[in-house]
Amino acid sequence: MNLRIVNALLLRYVFLYTRSPVRLVEMVFWPIVDLLVWGFLTVYLRQSTSGDFPQFITFLLGGMILWDILFRAQQGVAISFLEDVWTRNLLNIFVAPVRSVEYLSATFAVGVLRICVTAVALVVIGWLAYSFNVFVMRWWLIPFFLNLMLFGWSLGMISTALILRWGQAAESLAWAVPFFIQPVVAVFYPVSVLPAWLQPVALALPATHIFEGMREVMRTGSMSWAPLCWAFALNLVYLALAGGFFVWILNYTRRRGLLTKFSTQ
Amino acid sequence: MLETDTRETLLEAIELTREFDGVKALDRFSFKLRRGEILGLLGANGAGKTTAMNCLLGLTLPSSGQLFAFGKALHSHRIEILQRCNFSSSYASLPGNLKVWQNLLVFARIYGVPHPKQKIASLLEMLEVGHLRNRVTGELSAGESTRVNLCKAFLNDPELLMLDEPTASLDPDIADKVRKVVRRVQRERAIGILYTSHNMRDIEEVCDRVIFLHKGRIVAEGTPGDIVKRSTEQSLENVFIKIARSGDLEDAGDKALTP
Ligand SMILES: Nc1ncnc2c1ncn2[C@@H]1O[C@H](COP(=O)(O)OP(=O)(O)OP(=O)(O)O)[C@@H](O)[C@H]1O
Numbered sequence: 001m002n003l004r005i006v007n008a009l010l011l012r013y014v015f016l017y018t019r020s021p022v023r024l025v026e027m028v029f030w031p032i033v034d035l036l037v038w039g040f041l042t043v044y045l046r047q048s049t050s051g052d053f054p055q056f057i058t059f060l061l062g063g064m065i066l067w068d069i070l071f072r073a074q075q076g077v078a079i080s081f082l083e084d085v086w087t088r089n090l091l092n093i094f095v096a097p098v099r100s101v102e103y104l105s106a107t108f109a110v111g112v113l114r115i116c117v118t119a120v121a122l123v124v125i126g127w128l129a130y131s132f133n134v135f136v137m138r139w140w141l142i143p144f145f146l147n148l149m150l151f152g153w154s155l156g157m158i159s160t161a162l163i164l165r166w167g168q169a170a171e172s173l174a175w176a177v178p179f180f181i182q183p184v185v186a187v188f189y190p191v192s193v194l195p196a197w198l199q200p201v202a203l204a205l206p207a208t209h210i211f212e213g214m215r216e217v218m219r220t221g222s223m224s225w226a227p228l229c230w231a232f233a234l235n236l237v238y239l240a241l242a243g244g245f246f247v248w249i250l251n252y253t254r255r256r257g258l259l260t261k262f263s264t265q
Numbered sequence: 266m267l268e269t270d271t272r273e274t275l276l277e278a279i280e281l282t283r284e285f286d287g288v289k290a291l292d293r294f295s296f297k298l299r300r301g302e303i304l305g306l307l308g309a310n311g312a313g314k315t316t317a318m319n320c321l322l323g324l325t326l327p328s329s330g331q332l333f334a335f336g337k338a339l340h341s342h343r344i345e346i347l348q349r350c351n352f353s354s355s356y357a358s359l360p361g362n363l364k365v366w367q368n369l370l371v372f373a374r375i376y377g378v379p380h381p382k383q384k385i386a387s388l389l390e391m392l393e394v395g396h397l398r399n400r401v402t403g404e405l406s407a408g409e410s411t412r413v414n415l416c417k418a419f420l421n422d423p424e425l426l427m428l429d430e431p432t433a434s435l436d437p438d439i440a441d442k443v444r445k446v447v448r449r450v451q452r453e454r455a456i457g458i459l460y461t462s463h464n465m466r467d468i469e470e471v472c473d474r475v476i477f478l479h480k481g482r483i484v485a486e487g488t489p490g491d492i493v494k495r496s497t498e499q500s501l502e503n504v505f506i507k508i509a510r511s512g513d514l515e516d517a518g519d520k521a522l523t524p
């Protein structure tokens with residue numbers, strides 16, 4: 001892997017985002033809208049529950065913020081790829097000495113940048129508007145963010161591979177893929193509410209362990225290491241599988257001669 | 266092909282075949298491109314020119330046959346080979362939402378060009394688009410963006426250059442200038458260029474040698490002058506039409522008129 005090339009590709013995204021304020025707005029717009037809706041819902045529930053305020057309500061906000069980290073990481077990868085599709089630049093990239101791993105690394109880095117922007121916005125607004133302090137999760141936040149980001153990258157690679165295979169018709173998948181798994185990964189409710197047969201599926205996804213861990217930390221101020229280790233180990237597996245899937249699809253499109261049709265259409 | 270040619274072979278295709286759903290877009294296509302040579306690929310729409318270039322760039326895998334660039338097999342040395350190649354065509358564009366200099370800087374960095382800013386400035390000058398440096402790429406006219414694409418293609422001083430219809434959409438004046446630039450670069454740096462065009466004027470002026478493709482097969486090969494001489498036609502344009510209609514150079518006769 002050549003870091004010079006990753007930097008060069010990243011420079012392109014930096015140019016893109018700094019040239020276009022709309023893109024910057026887009027990065028914080030939806031998260032903020034989500035936060036406002038969930039935040040007001042929390043306020044409402046808090047007002048209508050007299051006396052002891054049930055803690056699960058704050059889990060909603062925590063879940064929402066962490067979900068957004070995963071979603072943004074996935075978007076960073078998928079949207080970066082789509083930018084090249086939309087601008088018909090893919091061909092220039094494919095005929096340049098750019099390896100798949102370099103290209104993907106640059107999109108991962110975009111994911112990180114997007115997360116930073118989004119996270120700052122969410123944390124600040126969550127705190128100012130609803131006195132929701134994510135830092136009750138303290139340094140647990142670091143492994144939470146990290147693991148969700150890694151899983152977001154895996155989902156991003158899968159979305160990208162699907163777009164590569166089915167062309168722009170599959171574009172909406174870029175947005176949909178994370179939501180396929182949202183019901184299962186226990187963002188807003190614990191795994192125990194899922195039907196028994198679905199629980200093993202949930203536990204096979206790294207994000208589940210993080211959301212479970214989040215509730216644990218918010219409730220008790222701490223958590224055991226086991227779920228984090230599970231999440232991380234699963235993430236490595238998913239990254240390898242998703243990376244392999246991407247490369248496999250890329251070679252398939254080369255074999256079928258779809259790469260050029262697709263990148264010039 | 267001149268077997269006595271001692272120049273280094275930059276690019277070699279051996280029996281290259283590419284099928285799409287059972288139809289052969291390229292059929293046992295073999296050729297050599299040598300250093301310092303501009304080779305034109307000619308043929309009707311759908312003859313297989315772009316497919317050939319895509320195979321040579323590793324964008325499409327051939328169904329069978331072998332490809333070598335700089336003496337190395339393309340399938341196992343793709344990245345190394347692409348570092349020494351470049352490509353431009355009227356159907357691939359640079360991201361429209363960046364400024365011209367930003368796009369060129371990104372590609373200069375990708376290719377590891379030593380002094381990117383100076384290089385970009387000199388290329389923009391060479392193609393007479395220096396004034397477009399700060400323009401948004403997507404707002405350029407077709408001809409302007411073709412020339413900016415060509416700047417990208419020259420960025421890494423490629424030893425092997427593939428140009429797919431580089432003069433399509435250029436006005437005669439600019440097309441003439443582009444031809445001269447291509448000629449000059451080839452002379453000064455002795456690079457090998459694979460060139461397609463539907464403009465016979467282009468081909469006659471730029472190409473040292475041409476290959477006529479028909480349904481993916483080579484039907485004629487030689488210098489443009491030679492080919493015209495070998496046929497019964499008056500001009501390369503007429504040869505082109507004859508081959509497009511009858512699929513052959515020598516005995517075309519009035520085959521074109523019979524089904
Ligand atoms: N990905 C693909 N899938 C199916 N068929 C394809 C594909 N790419 C090319 N073809 C077919 O292969 C043949 C050769 O196409 P190609 O693009 O190489 O022609 P060309 O010589 O470049 O034509 P033009 O002058 O119109 O650019 C055509 O019949 C085309 O339909």
Ligand SMILES: [Mg+2]
Nearest residue numbers: 314315316429
């Ligand atoms: Mg073509």
